[in-house]
Amino acid sequence: MSRPAFLLRPEPGWSASAAAARSIGLKVGGEPLAKVEAVAWQIPELRFDGLLVGSANVFRHGGPVLETLRDLPVHCVGETTADVARASGFTVETVGHGGLANVVASLAGRRLNLLRPGGEARIALDPPSGIEVTDAVVYRLRHLPIGPALADNLGRGGVVLLHSAELARHFVAECERLGLSRTQLDAVLIGPRLGPAAGDGWRGIHIAERPDDAALLALAAQVCSKVG
Secondary structure: OOOOEEEOOOOOHHHHHHHHHHHOOOOEEEOOOEEEEEOOOOOOOOOOOEEEEOOOHHHHHOHHHHHOOOOOOEEEOOHHHHHHHHHOOOOEEEEOOOOHHHHHHHOOOOOEEEEEEEEOOOOOOOOOOOEEEEEEEEEEEEEOOOOHHHHHHHHOOEEEEEOOHHHHHHHHHHHHHHOOOOOOEEEEEOOHHHHHHHOOOOOEEEEOOOOOHHHHHHHHHHHHHOOO
16 A cells, blocks of 8 residues: 655645646645745846746746846746746746756856845855856745644655755654654655755655656655555
8 A cells, every 4th residue: 555645845836746646646645834925025236147046936926026027038947947937928048957056057158147036045056157146035935834634644654745955844843843753754855955954763765866846756656655
């Protein structure tokens, strides 16, 4: 009997991942443990050559301020973000694979001043010579507690899918608050950088071969099928 896969990411990603998970036979549990909220922001007073975007939430919550930047080319972390960028009227120049650091590295040899709109929590970047990156916060995550029903289901064991380090830290903190053991839970991480946030105490920790939802779900399917 397959173990349940617990999804915890915010909407609309939760529903998208749940549908994709069910399509490959996963038993889906969990609920969003965060809500994305827009933040009032202004464009820094600099001249920019493009946008560097690591999440589709930028286009969902950037608001009228972001719309004024539609003439700038967009360098996206992956296909999902690129699709939302195009649907929002932006022109996508770069679609990355393997994380935002790889997107920046692919631009080496050019002189670019890039604006990186994003959330309050973000990964540090080390751009190549000639590329400057300026950050702007356009959204934040409001974390939500684990409710009694979800806590009860988690206590029976399963596989927890973690899409971000911020979410991993919150989940671990909630487990500690509730006294919920993770010894019957496997963690499936979207990338190795989530390891420190996920910590120890799990039944097992598994890392997707690529930092995208499809690879995360494929690995979760393998882990869920290993009942013993």
